[in-house]
Amino acid sequence: MAVGTMTTAGRARRAAYSFALLAGCALAPLGAQAQDAAPAAKPVVLHCPALLDSVAGKMLGQSSVVIQGDRVTEVVSGYVTRPEAEVVELAGETCLPGLIDAHVHLSNEFTPTVYSDMLHFNLADWVVRSTVWAKRTLLGGFTTVRNLGDSHYETVALRDQINKGWVAGPRILTAGPAIGSTGGHADDGDGLRMDLQPDVGAHDSIINGTADAWKAVREHYKQNVDTIKIMTTGGVLDLSGSVDNSQLTEEETKALVAAAHEYGYIVGVHAHGAEGIRRAVVAGADSIEHGTFMDAQDMKLMKEHGTYYVPTIYTGTYVTEKAKGNPHAYPPAVQAKALLVGPQLMKTVGDAYKAGVKFAYGTDAGVYPHGENWKDFPLLVQVGMPAMYALQMATINAATLLKKDKDIGSVAAGKYADIVAVPGDPTKDITLMGKVDFVMKGGVVFKKGGAEQVFTSTAH
Incomplete structure (x- = not known):
């Protein structure tokens, strides 16, 4: 750039800086006076x-x-x-x-029209709805949540506006968009006709290789997220054919976890299949989400590494029962996968508890209606957990997983x-x-x- 010239972006930054400086100078005394005059809250x-x-x-x-x-x-x-x-x-x-849900999706909720809604709604539509879903979550007793996946960092804005007092909602730790591979569970182009499939890359949280992994995490850091979510296997509700195939290599998984930890993030890993779970645990992931087809080797490794299991047990039952009750509840590819997960997840959670794996509470709310986050509790007890341990999962265990136990998780x-x-x-x-x-x-x-x-x- 030649001396004496300035880009449009540069001019915008300078103007914004000047406005902020002037506004700060003008308003700081008034703000200070208001703060000084505010009475102390009654105990x-x-x-x-x-x-x-x-x-x-x-x-x-x-x-x-x-x-x-x-x-x-x-x-x-x-x-x-x-x-x-x-x-x-x-x-x-x-x-x-206050209860803690370590796995929600506050800017989405699956309904009979959700797949067509994704084609017709603007991001602003989802953002407005997210304020309602956040409030329902809070009124259900969940005062803190980890939001593991949105579309365009919209839950970063939701978090900030709740923190600033504009809207009512839980304390949010957000991952922004989940990070996955081309054609994987995080790729929004899955199942669409070719002209609707975007050309996406690390900037869009879709990686292919270790360099992309570092770039994607750094982009998340740039967008001011609180945590990182990655997808090592297929999933239920995308339009691809597999729920459990591995979708990130060992090297990609290790790179993502290493990059996230370098920036001080905890890492939640969406993983249904046993191999994808193993890769995530060996890479040093902090929690495994879902874990439907977890095997004995995975459980042993999770105990050795101290990895938390966030089982989202009611979601598994919910999608299975919905698919059983209505053959057209989901698109055909999703329907087939939904029928698999419920019974298997119930067995896996019971086995993992008996094996001594550590648990934290997380629901995947958004797959089922927000505000009903409590519905995992009865199923956890049904598979053999003491009620007290289920309550600890949603309080001190979840707080410890999120590294927030100095502030939340106990009274x-x-x-x-x-x-x-x-x-x-x-x-x-x-x-x-x-x-x-x-x-x-x-x-x-x-x-x-x-x-x-x-x-x-x-x-x-």
Whole structure:
């Protein structure tokens, strides 16, 4: 570029910088005054007849949770009050840490028209709907989620606007688009006629080779994601013919995981087939998602490597039952795969638990309706897990997987005031997890007595 010339992009950047500088100078004093004038929030004390200690895996008796702002300051045995505190009585309830779903898709939801909707809807349509789905998820008691796959980083924007107080929703850790191979589960051109198949590459999260792997992860870093998702095998709901074939080489898998870890990301790996699972575990992946055809070797390796299993068990049953009930529920290629996964996944999850594999809770919500994320709990118990362990999966285990256990996953001093309550003891009746009637996230009550509370935007 010649001296004294500037590209259009360069001029735009300079203009944006100048505007930001001027705006900051003009508004900073006003913002500072407003902040100084804001009164301190009153402390809140929750009276919980029972409180889940997710770390110890036991139920505590009457407890008081003292909250200041968005954090817990004390957890006290028995009922106490504090000067000027608002006391919230949760009679008949069991209090739990805010639930964590480590596998959702907040900007999509499968309906009978979803495949045609993908051709007709603009990205803005999905984004608007995602605000509704995010709120339903929060009201279901899930105060934190890991979003493992979107289309164009739209859940990065959703995360940011929730954090800024524009819309109500859970705390989001997003992976942006999932990373896969040409023709693989992440390739949106699968099953389309040739003139509709885009020419995609690492910029679009489709890789072929190790150099592409590093480029794709770096692109995700550029777009400010929180985590990385990769696809080592086929999947159920794409229009290709295989659910379990391997779709990334060992070298590609290792490169993706190495690049992600280099940038400080945890890696969730979509993998149904045994070989794809093995490659991901050996590469150092942090979690295996689905794991339908996991074999004994995979389970042994996962124990050795400390890999978490996020089973999405209800999704498997949901797609199988839907396919059984309606021969036209899905396109033919999807229908055939959907019939396979449910029974096999139930067996695999039971076997993996007996083998001592570590579990974290994740649902794949979006394949089934958002807000129904609790429906994995009964199936986990059905395959042999104690209800207490299922609850730990959705609290401290998921927090530890996401490396957020200093802030979430248990009710303790210093952690976010993310607390939910159900009417009764879920360790005796796990279906109570579908009856969450109190939801607090970061000290703000979004649901009380089963009624949604009016959300007032705190954004400025």
